[in-house]
Structure formats: C-alpha cells, structure tokens
Amino acid sequence: MLVEREKIILVGVILPNKTEEAFWNSMNELHSLAKTANGEVADELIQKLERVNQASFIGSGKLEELAALVEMHEADVVIFNSELSATQVRNISAAVEARIIDRTQLILDIFAMRAKSKEGKLQVAYAQYKYLLPRLSGQGASLSKLGGGIGSRGPGESKLEMDKRHIREKMHDIKAQLTHVEQHRKRIIERRNTQSVFRFGLIGYTNAGKSTIFNRLTNETTLQEDKLFATLDPTTRKIRFSGGFQALLTDTVGFIQDLPTTLIAAFRSTLEETANVDVLIHVVDASNPDYLQHETTVVSLLEELEMNHLPTLVIYNKMDQAPASFVPDQPEHLLISALDSVAPEMIKQRMIELIEKNWMFFTMELSEEKGKELAQIKQQAWVTKLEYIESKQSYYIEGYKPRKESSND
Ligand SMILES: Nc1nc2c(ncn2[C@@H]2O[C@H](COP(=O)(O)OP(=O)(O)OP(=O)(O)O)[C@@H](O)[C@H]2O)c(=O)[nH]1
Numbered sequence: 001m002l003v004e005r006e007k008i009i010l011v012g013v014i015l016p017n018k019t020e021e022a023f024w025n026s027m028n029e030l031h032s033l034a035k036t037a038n039g040e041v042a043d044e045l046i047q048k049l050e051r052v053n054q055a056s057f058i059g060s061g062k063l064e065e066l067a068a069l070v071e072m073h074e075a076d077v078v079i080f081n082s083e084l085s086a087t088q089v090r091n092i093s094a095a096v097e098a099r100i101i102d103r104t105q106l107i108l109d110i111f112a113m114r115a116k117s118k119e120g121k122l123q124v125a126y127a128q129y130k131y132l133l134p135r136l137s138g139q140g141a142s143l144s145k146l147g148g149g150i151g152s153r154g155p156g157e158s159k160l161e162m163d164k165r166h167i168r169e170k171m172h173d174i175k176a177q178l179t180h181v182e183q184h185r186k187r188i189i190e191r192r193n194t195q196s197v198f199r200f201g202l203i204g205y206t207n208a209g210k211s212t213i214f215n216r217l218t219n220e221t222t223l224q225e226d227k228l229f230a231t232l233d234p235t236t237r238k239i240r241f242s243g244g245f246q247a248l249l250t251d252t253v254g255f256i257q258d259l260p261t262t263l264i265a266a267f268r269s270t271l272e273e274t275a276n277v278d279v280l281i282h283v284v285d286a287s288n289p290d291y292l293q294h295e296t297t298v299v300s301l302l303e304e305l306e307m308n309h310l311p312t313l314v315i316y317n318k319m320d321q322a323p324a325s326f327v328p329d330q331p332e333h334l335l336i337s338a339l340d341s342v343a344p345e346m347i348k349q350r351m352i353e354l355i356e357k358n359w360m361f362f363t364m365e366l367s368e369e370k371g372k373e374l375a376q377i378k379q380q381a382w383v384t385k386l387e388y389i390e391s392k393q394s395y396y397i398e399g400y401k402p403r404k405e406s407s408n409d
C-alpha cells in the first residue's frame with residue numbers, strides 16, 4: 001500500500017535535566033522514527049526552557065512561531081519529542097492547523113504498522129487504547145481531526161471516538177484474546193524447552209544490525225532495513241555448525257530509550273521467546289555516536305524484564321563505520337561488521353566457546369551398529385572428538401551436552 005508521505009515538523013525542548021548532546025541525539029532519533037513512519041521532516045522547532053509549559057508544552061510565543069511554520073510548510077503533522085498531556089494537545093491543537101502527536105504515539109504508530117503476528121497486533125492495539133484512555137476526556141475536538149496517516153494507524157477514527165466504557169470493553173476483549181494466543185505460544189516454547197537444544201537470543205537497540213546478523217547466521221531473510229523497528233515479531237531459526245550440530249537463534253524487536261510504558265508489556269511478551277535462552281547476544285551499533293546510551297537503555301530494560309541474569313555476549317557491530325577512537329566498554333565482547341564475509345564464522349566460533357562454557361563435558365563409547373544414535377548425538381551435542389576404536393568396534397565420543405538431562409532423553 002502506498003501512503004503519501006506526510007510533511008512533519010518536529011518540536012523539541014531543551015531542559016536543564018539533560019545534556020545538550022543527549023538532547024540532540026534524541027532529536028536525531030525522533031527524525032529516524034518520523035522517517036520510519038513514512039514521514040518527511042520539513043523543519044524542526046527547538047526551545048530552551050527551565051521547565052515545560054503546563055498549558056502548551058512550549059511557550060506561547062513559540063506556539064505562534066509553530067503555527068506560522070506549519071502554515072509556511074503546509075505541514076500535516078507536528079511531532080513533539082516528549083509525552084504530551086491531554087490539555088497540552090488540546091491547547092496546541094487550538095492554535096496550530098495540523099495533527100499534534102507525541103513521541104509515544106509515533107512509536108505506537110510504528111509498532112502498529114510493523115506488527116505482523118496476531119499477538120503482536122493485539123499487543124499494540126492494547127497499548128494504543130491504554131495510551132488513549134486517560135487522554136479521552138474533553139478531547140473530542142482534536143480527536144475528530146484524526147483520520148488516517150501518521151499517529152492514527154491502529155484503532156480507526158470511529159473507534160477512537162468510542163466512549164471510555166467502550167474502550168475498556170475493547171481492552172478487556174483484547175486481553176482475553178491475548179491470553180489465548182499467549183497460552184498457545186507458551187506451549188510451543190515449553191515443547192522447545194524439553195528438547196535439549198542450545199539457544200541464543202539476539203537483542204539490542206533498534207537498527208543495531210540484529211536481523212542482518214540473524215540472516216547471515218541462519219541463511220534466512222527476515223526483513224532487514226535501515227529503519228527503526230524493522231523486526232517486531234520474534235523469529236527463531238536453526239543455526240548449523242560443522243559436523244551437523246544445531247543450535248537455535250531468536251531475532252527480536254529492537255529496544256529504544258524512553259520506551260512508552262504502555263509498550264513495556266508488549267515488549268515483555270515478544271521477548272518471552274528469549275527469556276529462557278542459554279545465552280543472550282547483545283548487538284550494539286558501534287558507529288552510532290550515542291552507542292553508550294543505547295547500551296545503557298538495553299541493560300536497564302533487561303533488568304526491568306528480569307532477564308539480566310542471563311550470560312551475555314556483546315557484539316559491537318558496524319565496525320566498518322565506527323570511529324578509529326572507538327573503545328568497547330564490555331569485557332566479554334566481539335568486534336565485527338555484519339556485512340563482512342568473515343563475520344558469521346567469527347560469531348560461530350564465539351558461540352561454540354559459549355556452548356562449551358555453559359554445557360557439560362562428557363565422554364562415551366557407542367558401538368558401531370548404533371549409527372542412528374550417533375547421528376542424533378552429533379546433532380544435539382557439540383562433539384569435539386570422535387574416534388573409531390578398531391579393537392572394540394565402537395566409537396569414542398567427547399563433547400558437550402546440556403547440564404540438565406531433558407525429559408525425553
Ligand atoms: N555499515 C554497516 N551497516 C550495517 C552493518 N550491519 C547492519 N547494517 C545495516 O544497518 C541497518 C539495520 O540493520 P538491521 O539488521 O535491520 O537492524 P536491527 O537491529 O534488526 O533493527 P530493528 O529490527 O529495527 O531493531 C541495515 O540497513 C543494515 O544493512 C554493518 O556491519 N555495517
């Protein structure tokens with residue numbers, strides 16, 4: 001579907017509680033987010049304030065300037081780099097002839113656009129209603145302005161105008177459907193957990209290169225794009241190592257700073273596939289000037305999601321574009337460029353080391369008639385030595401296998 005690109009004006013306020021550098025980085029990110037939502041940024045309006053204006057977020061003089069800017073560019077949408085209250089949206093809308101949305105709405109919108117699975121769609125719809133609910137009162141005028149385009153995907157116009165009771169009913173309904181889908185997914189995960197397979201989970205800030213790495217390692221083509229949140233639904237595939245050994249790798253949704261709280265639940269469920277992996281692979285875009293902030297965001301979200309106990313390998317990616325001055329700040333790391341031909345082997349080498357570290361060393365002998373069993377062992381355990389013993393007509397095997405015996409062994 002081709003949507004005409006909407007013209008956007010970005011608005012940001014520099015406050016004393018953040019450094020100017022952090023502010024500009026977040027403005028750049030807002031720019032990428034707007035582009036990801038198919039928008040075309042026509043201009044930016046910045047104001048330095050001691051605190052935000054309760055009534056209109058920016059000062060009244062600045063508000064007039066914004067109205068003039070919108071008129072000059074014939075802009076369709078104004079996106080604020082913070083969360084706005086219902087009152088602020090109402091007051092700004094009264095003065096400016098464009099749709100007024102905030103960063104949270106923009107992110108929700110991108111999520112709505114990107115969600116493919118039934119569960120993903122339900123999660124995003126739920127988050128959108130949750131965001132909307134406290135903002136409904138007295139917003140009639142500005143809500144009726146919504147009618148498609150950035151910031152209004154998902155629950156359509158008529159639904160947006162439902163009263164609170166209807167929205168609550170709708171949320172209740174979505175919750176029930178979600179419970180159903182979640183149970184189904186949990187059963188799949190449980191089944192997978194009873195198989196003794198080593199599992200890796202890719203996580204990291206949006207656009208770090210997770211899907212590129214995933215594709216290179218699994219020879220798959222999940223959507224990889226220079227857009228934020230290209231991947232929304234988790235995908236799990238096999239990685240094959242030499243000798244026939246297989247492990248599983250899961251690609252996940254990217255993280256972002258100041259993630260709308262309404263979306264944390266959605267995140268939690270999409271990340272559940274990675275909640276019980278053996279090792280997390282945290283991908284960091286080393287070429288991004290804000291990579292340290294990205295790392296911090298990911299680490300604190302992992303804490304919030306109670307996943308910070310998992311062993312983690314940090315991959316600093318896009319080293320081809322990283323500045324010469326780049327210094328990794330995590331001890332357990334790998335420096336690569338996912339586009340480099342040697343990258344998959346470098347990562348696999350490290351993965352093997354991690355498997356050896358987290359699994360249990362074993363030795364065994366297997367009589368030569370048990371060819372089928374041998375093939376199975378080679379697939380499920382990481383075999384490091386395999387010798388035929390002539391005198392015993394059997395194989396001597398050394399390798400690594402799960403610490404816990406699986407139930408179907
Ligand atoms: N120069 C360079 N670009 C890369 C490298 N790895 C990935 N990219 C590019 O970075 C962009 C983002 O890559 P993705 O793999 O989609 O990133 P992601 O982490 O999956 O992003 P989300 O799914 O949005 O969270 C794409 O345009 C890739 O081609 C690299 O090593 N060097």
Ligand SMILES: [Mg+2]
Nearest residue numbers: 210211230231
């Ligand atoms: Mg991706």
